[in-house]
Amino acid sequence: MDRRRTQSLGGIQKTERGNGRRHETAHTENQESGKTSLQQPREMSKTQRKLARKLSGAHFRSLNEQMYGQSGAKSFADMQLEPELFGLYHEGYAEQVRSWPCNPLDRIVQMMSRMDKRLVVADFGCGTAELARQVPQAKVHSFDLVAHNERITACDMAHVPLDSASVDVAVFCLSLMGTNYAEFIREANRVLRNGAKLFVAEVASRFKDTTRQKTADSGARRSTDEIQEELVPDFVAGMRRAGFELQVSSKVQGFFLLFLFKKVGGCGQKNLAMPTLKLCTYKKR
Ligand SMILES: C[S@@+](CC[C@H](N)C(=O)[O-])C[C@H]1O[C@@H](n2cnc3c(N)ncnc32)[C@H](O)[C@@H]1O
Known part of the structure; x- marks a missing residue:
């Protein structure tokens, strides 16, 4: 997101970055709202x-x-310089979601609809704040890098503007991006009350450990399923150190992992050690 120069070429915008790479996209400007959109x-x-x-x-x-390769603070700074990138990102993301058999966010909404109606919820990395729209009975605080609509508060989610111990449910749905995701977890621990719930949904392949996979392959061969998510125990152990106890974990459509944790204590450690998860790359559509 280090854009230096932008040229508009008849509806196709060419973007030249400091590193010389070019990023191109179709681009139209909505005159009334001033928002950038990809409508053709x-x-x-x-x-x-x-x-x-x-x-x-x-x-x-x-x-x-x-966003996966840099800190949340850097992504936040970049997005403040070019907030229109957020719209571009989410149009691309929506295109991906349309091709999935299911969206883990729907599963979280479903599970939340069985919980107490007057919950206070913090949606960390809320995207377009779909969760808040779909759970209107709860008081949902939606945080992301850009306030793309009126439901969202723009911030780096390592520091959200909420009081400590003021939240009943926190959600990270495909949003543990950033090299410092441990800080997001710490922040969730700070705002959650004791006994409160934390949902984490991530793409299962992020928990693959290719190093260990190679070792396993060179010895007795194991099935892909067995070696697929080797980082899960490390992740769960890290969450335990962060003050969260695993309650339920499940695989959604063989593609996503959904965890439900309960806050059982504070997150004492300043430098919380969490495993490095693989970055999630999306397929060309
Ligand atoms: C893949 S999208 C998922 C959005 C939403 N949770 C959903 O399920 O529809 C991940 C979101 O996390 C946000 N995000 C990543 N790092 C962030 C940070 N440090 N602070 C706030 N939001 C962040 C991104 O801007 C993006 O909107």
Whole structure:
């Protein structure tokens, strides 16, 4: 997100970064709202639309990788310089979600609908604040890098503007991005009351340990299922150190892992050691 120069070329925007790489996307400006959108102008041909979609997908994947490879603070600073990137990211993300058999967020919404109605919820890395929209009975605080709509508070979620011990449920749905995700977990511990719940949903492949996989492959061969999520025990142990006890974990459609933790204590450790999860790369669509 280190953009230096932007050229608009007849609806296709070319973006040149400091590192010389080019990121291109179809780009139109909504005159009334001033918001950037990827809606295609009517006069685009079918081929142009196809190309524009490809470029937009490439831009999304590039932003995604950047957010996994740097700290939350850096992503926040970058997004403040170019808040329109958030819209581009979420249009690409929505395209990915449409191709999934299910969205783990729906599973969380479903589980929350069985809980007490007057819950105070903190949605860390809320995206477009779908959770708040779908759980209107709760008081949902939605946090993300950019306040894309009125439900969202813009911040780096390592520091959310909530009082300590004021929240009943915290949610990280596919949002443990950033090299310092342990700080997000610490922050969740701070705002949650004792006994409160924490949902974490992540893409299962993030918990693969390719180093161990190679060793396993060289010895007795193990099935892909057995070696797939080797980092899960380390992750759960790290969460325990962070003051969270695992209550339930499940695999959703063979693709996502969904964990439900309970806060059982404070997170004493300043430098909380959590395993490095693999970055999540999305397929070209
Ligand atoms: C893959 S999206 C998922 C959005 C939403 N949770 C959902 O399930 O629809 C991950 C979100 O986490 C946000 N995010 C990543 N790092 C963040 C940080 N340090 N502070 C706040 N939000 C962050 C991204 O901006 C993005 O909107």
